[in-house]
Amino acid sequence: MKSKILEILEKSEGYVSGEVISKEIGISRAAIWKHIKKLRELGYEIGSKTNEGYKLIKTPDYLTGFELERILFTDIIGKKVLFFEEVDSTNNKAKQIASEEKEGTVVISEVQTSGRGRRGREWNSPKGGIYISFILKPNIPPEKAPQLTLVSSLALVETLKSMDKKLDAKIKWPNDILIKGKKISGILTELSSDIEKINHIVVGVGVNLNTDKNALPETGTSLKTEMGENVSIKLFLKLFLEHFDLVYKEYITNGINKIIERWKFNSDTLGKKVKIIGMNETFEGLAKDIDENGALILKTGEKEIKVYSGDVSLR
Numbered sequence: 051m052k053s054k055i056l057e058i059l060e061k062s063e064g065y066v067s068g069e070v071i072s073k074e075i076g077i078s079r080a081a082i083w084k085h086i087k088k089l090r091e092l093g094y095e096i097g098s099k100t101n102e103g104y105k106l107i108k109t110p111d112y113l114t115g116f117e118l119e120r121i122l123f124t125d126i127i128g129k130k131v132l133f134f135e136e137v138d139s140t141n142n143k144a145k146q147i148a149s150e151e152k153e154g155t156v157v158i159s160e161v162q163t164s165g166r167g168r169r170g171r172e173w174n175s176p177k178g179g180i181y182i183s184f185i186l187k188p189n190i191p192p193e194k195a196p197q198l199t200l201v202s203s204l205a206l207v208e209t210l211k212s213m214d215k216k217l218d219a220k221i222k223w224p225n226d227i228l229i230k231g232k233k234i235s236g237i238l239t240e241l242s243s244d245i246e247k248i249n250h251i252v253v254g255v256g257v258n259l260n261t262d263k264n265a266l267p268e269t270g271t272s273l274k275t276e277m278g279e280n281v282s283i284k285l286f287l288k289l290f291l292e293h294f295d296l297v298y299k300e301y302i303t304n305g306i307n308k309i310i311e312r313w314k315f316n317s318d319t320l321g322k323k324v325k326i327i328g329m330n331e332t333f334e335g336l337a338k339d340i341d342e343n344g345a346l347i348l349k350t351g352e353k354e355i356k357v358y359s360g361d362v363s364l365r
Contacts, residue, residue: 051077052085053120059096059106067103092116113284115158121288124295126154127184138164140183141240141254148242148250153187156291160283162256178261178272180283183254184294188302192243195251196343196358197306199225199239200313202253205294206235207316212289214277220318223337223346224359228318232271234258259286306342314340319362324348326360333357334365 054075058066068079086096086104093110110117115131122128130152137143137159144157159181186198203221210219210229220228227235235257242249258272260280266272273281301309314320319337326333326348335350345356 051075051081052089052116055082055085056089056094056106056120059104062105065097065099065102065105070103113287118158118284118287118291121284122291124154124292126298127295128154128156128291130155132157134159136161136163137181138162139254140181141238141252144183144185144252144254145240145242145250148185148252151185153185153250154295155185157183157185158287176261176265178259178265178274179256180259180287181254181256182287182290183252186251186253186298188248188251190248191246192241192248194306194343195239195241195243195248196345197301197309198251198253199237200306200340200344201297201301201309202237202239202255202294203227204309204313204316205297206237206255206257206290208297208312209286209290209293210234210273212293213273213281213286217273217276219316221313221316223317223319223340223362224344229271229276231318233269234271234273234276257286259283310340310342319346323365325363325365326357327363328357328360333360337362 055071058071058074068082071082072079086098090096092114094106095108097105097107113133115133118131118133119128132143132155134157139162140157140159147155161177162181188198190197203225206227207219207221210217210227217229219234222228225237226233235255238254240252240254258266258270260274261272263272263275273286297309320339322337323335324337326346333348333350333355335348337346338349338354339347341347341356345358348355348357
């Protein structure tokens with residue numbers, strides 16, 4: 051109802067009476083007043099005049115989950131958005147609530163105090179970045195869960211390119227996004243499942259949005275640095291969540307094959323000689339291809355092997 055009231059107020063240049071709003075959305079004038087009061091608490095500046103009604107004067111400069119929900123045009127992703135100024139980890143928060151929430155619920159925070167990367171490593175999460183976790187419940191076998199990392203990285207790269215064609219964003223296997231060879235984002239996919247059935251998958255995406263250079267390592271960059279100006283958090287999230295929704299629906303409907311083709315086109319790793327440091331082994335060779343679950347096919351001498359995870363450096 052709050053969204054419907056805002057839509058009516060946004061379309062009007064002047065004041066709109068409570069009676070008009072009441073007839074249009076089918077609730078009492080007393081109920082409208084309660085929703086107006088709640089919108090004011092959320093930061094919307096709404097004027098009111100006796101015998102004239104209500105007028106939207108200003109929307110909040112800061113982001114709220116409600117504000118993002120109402121500007122999204124999606125079918126699955128972002129129907130519910132939980133927005134925080136600070137959490138320990140958006141993935142932790144998402145996992146805590148995943149069993150109770152619908153697929154597509156998104157947890158977003160401006161700061162993480164205990165952000166995590168792969169293998170439990172600390173993920174630097176300073177203010178200026180944006181940290182997003184998606185709760186997904188695809189009807190796929192658990193062994194295909196790594197495909198969601200491919201879906202997520204492709205969605206982010208295509209979002210960045212849609213913002214500015216000069217942003218030559220690339221995917222570094224297995225889960226990093228680079229611009230001009232510097233890391234702008236990392237992705238962490240975590241699975242909860244039984245032997246045959248997925249309970250949920252949480253995909254965490256951290257993006258250096260407006261992060262200052264001095265808060266980043268030499269190997270990192272931010273969207274602000276690459277574009278030369280501050281980036282609207284609201285605009286970025288709208289574009290990313292809508293694009294994620296499109297790629298995810300494509301995956302659910304048609305499978306992974308076309309997504310893998312686009313992933314390969316945007317890869318920074320394939321076709322290059324690499325060194326991969328795994329948990330217990332180190333591999334060197336030519337990054338030749340990926341399989342349907344995102345394992346890297348590495349040509350080492352006369353053999354081809356599959357590598358499922360590791361830290362990659364170019365040789």
